[in-house]
Amino acid sequence: MLKEPASMDELVYFTRRALGTKGFAKAWVLRQACPKCKKALMGKPVGTKGNVKIRAPEYTCPSCAYTVEKEAYEHGLTCNVIYTCPHCENKGEASVLFHRKKVAIIDEGDGGKKVMVEAIRLPCSSCTSNIDIIKKMKK
Numbered sequence: 001m002l003k004e005p006a007s008m009d010e011l012v013y014f015t016r017r018a019l020g021t022k023g024f025a026k027a028w029v030l031r032q033a034c035p036k037c038k039k040a041l042m043g044k045p046v047g048t049k050g051n052v053k054i055r056a057p058e059y060t061c062p063s064c065a066y067t068v069e070k071e072a073y074e075h076g077l078t079c080n081v082i083y084t085c086p087h088c089e090n091k092g093e094a095s096v097l098f099h100r101k102k103v104a105i106i107d108e109g110d111g112g113k114k115v116m117v118e119a120i121r122l123p124c125s126s127c128t129s130n131i132d133i134i135k136k137m138k139k
Contacts, residue, residue, distance in 0.1 A: 002080045002093050005030065010041065012077060013098065017133055023086025025133050027120065029077050029098045034061035035068075042073065074098055079120055083131055090126035103132055 005011050005028055013029040031041040040063040045053050059073045060066065077098040084091050100118040107115045119132040 002082065002095070004028075012074070013079070015133065015136075019083070019131065019133075020086040022089050023084050023131070025081055025083040025131065027079055027081045027133050029079050032073075032077065034064060034066055036066040037061060037064040039063045042068065081120075081122055081131075081133070083122075083124075085124040085127060085129070085131060087129045088124065088127040090124060092125040094122050094125065096120065096122045100135065103134070105132070105134065 005014070008014065010031055011028050012031050014027070016026045017024070019025055031043060034040055034042055040061055042059045042061055043052070045056050045058065045060045046062070047053055057070050058067050059070060060068075075097075078095050079098040080093070080095050082091075082093045098120070101121055102116050103119045103121065104114050104116055105119075107113055117134045119134040122131050122133075123129070124131055
């Protein structure tokens, strides 16, 4: 059984998505403790006015100011997913590496063209077909 987060403050990523007409996915990535001091959770740097710099290329520890590059930090994270498979309607849960891959999907809103998008891909535990949680597309 996966541990669901108590608040958004302990998360790096969270999404709820409908997968087709029959599928559903809820995915989240928990923040990790600082590897240097192990006292606080790593997060995006905070500016002088108290606002979080969401586009910053690094993650920092609020207690010891230790800094890690975004790519290095996100490669070690685990994405937890509770899903309903759109192919076989099986309900399950899985943990996969938080690594987005480029996948081809058919965009119905653009006349049925194939489009390359970034997605977190996990296999269904029942039918072993791929379940893709795609990054939100811009329109």
